[in-house]
Amino acid sequence: MNSVSPKETFIVIAASILFLLFQWLVVGLIPAQILMVVLFNLLFFLHPISRKLAMALLPFVFFEMSYDWMRLYPNYLVNPIDIQGVYETEKALFGITTENGTLIPCEYFNLHNNAVADFVTGLFYLCWVPGPIAIAIWLFFKGQRDYCLRFTWAFLFVNLVGFIGYYIHPTAPPWYAIEYGFEPDFTTPGNVAGLGRFDELVGFPVFTSIYVNNSNIFAAIPSLHSAYMTVATIYVVYSKQSYHLLLVSLWITIGIWFTAVYSCHHYIIDVILGIATALIGVAIFEKGILRIPAINHFFQRYTNYIS
Template sequence: MTSEIPAEDRKRNLKKDLPLTLGISACYLVLSYFLVGYKTDQLVLISIFNLLYYVSAITRKFIIGFSIFIVYWIIYDYMKAFPNYNYNIVHIEDLYNFEKSVFGIEQAGKLLTPNEYWLLHTNSFLDVLTGFFYLMWVPVPLAFAAFLFFNNERRNFLNFLLTFVWVNLLGFVVYYLYPAAPPWYVQQHGFEFIAGTPGNTAGLVRFDNFFGIELFKSIYSKGSNVFAAMPSLHSAYPLIVVYYGAKGKFRKANIFFITVMVGIWFAAVYTSHHYLADVLAGITTAIIGIFSFNWLKERKPLANFIQSMLKLIS
């Protein structure tokens, strides 16, 4: 651990940092305005960042480390400015036919995709359960990262966040190489490609209707790209949590993590947000990302970066 910096010196350092943090915040707002337009989310983000940076030494260290996740969020948001369907053909009918041929379920003499099968067998219990599972894909990784930080597992904290972002970047590459429509798109629009199609709650609308709310509607109205179903990164995230949970020997917590992971995998298909092929691709992306990151972190550039970040947050 680093020695404690005297209060007066700390105040002087923070005053020096003020132009930098305000400048970064202003540049982010300006760039965001021109790329994706103004949104209140952007003000919330920079407010949280600046508040945590200046409120105390421990929150400053936390937000510096957590800025790795913020970078991911900004990249994801900016994808709206560069729709993947502008760069490659969107796969709609061929992906649907592949899903049916490999994972098809026969019912009443007709071959159905798993999504179509569950669309015929919905019930309120599964609607609510899958909705709760799908809500966990963000809070669980964030809470796990916060636990690692405040439990003084700073190296695992950084490795977890960097793995999370690395897996996302790998997934983003596939998004642009292989734009793919989700199952709900076929259910609502058939096999015709319609550029600029807005996000849709699909089967999660049943969760909203059950509770009389518009939670998922508000979430999916902000989606960056409808044609980014392959791979399912929703399916990748919980696997990363389970991996680092196992490394940290959080045995009881990992029972919860594994339950959430399997629940999200099922929910993705049940709610028609992803094909089973998308889920398997997401799992594969997570595995590739974890192993490749473990290799990269032993190489000098990334090892030096991690060591520099550790000094800042320890």
């Protein structure tokens, strides 16, 4: 495949325009989405290799779309929000006894933090999506296109499973309980919480610019931040990558788990359920979905397309 067919050109351009129009008119368009569409089109039309890479990374585009479209019908309209229950459970299971009483780990880190930890954990958290994308690109250029596709689509599937969890059990993050108490306020904006200390250190609103566009603050369970690199690490193992890459992937994964709690964005409970979502989601995808004949055939054709 050396050139883009007229049919492919029409599909990609039409889909790009329709997506941007839908975002603008219905959901709300943000600069990051325009950049995403521009980058995808550049990759698709630039060169045969970059076109194959764009198609391999397409599930990340679907992930962003599906996450943002939850604005259309927020989870807190489906089920009651858990604010106090998860807070009290976290305290009962993981509470830290201090001279000021029992604190949840997030409250403890709010009182005990330092610049080095703030900087390092901020770097870890910046890897939540770039890390998986980097692993996908690595697999692509290593020539393991089948594992690349299995990983990117498993990543999307795990996110969809997590989104279902958001609707089953809407949950406030720990920073909400700490700052606003246990009464739900649907007008509360996204909050950078402990990651604001990283922004102050670097002198640039890195995380502030991200969380200002948070589509739903009542979506802490499961912690998909904790699931993202977990899925990536699973496929590093599946595809039998080098020991060094596995160590790096594990290090980043564990760093993100810790940062989720250190920054007050997630309870330990959220992190555990996020890891479970990754493990269960990948197991269902690999042992169930991919074994459906029609889907297996689709993946074979997909792999051939990007090979």
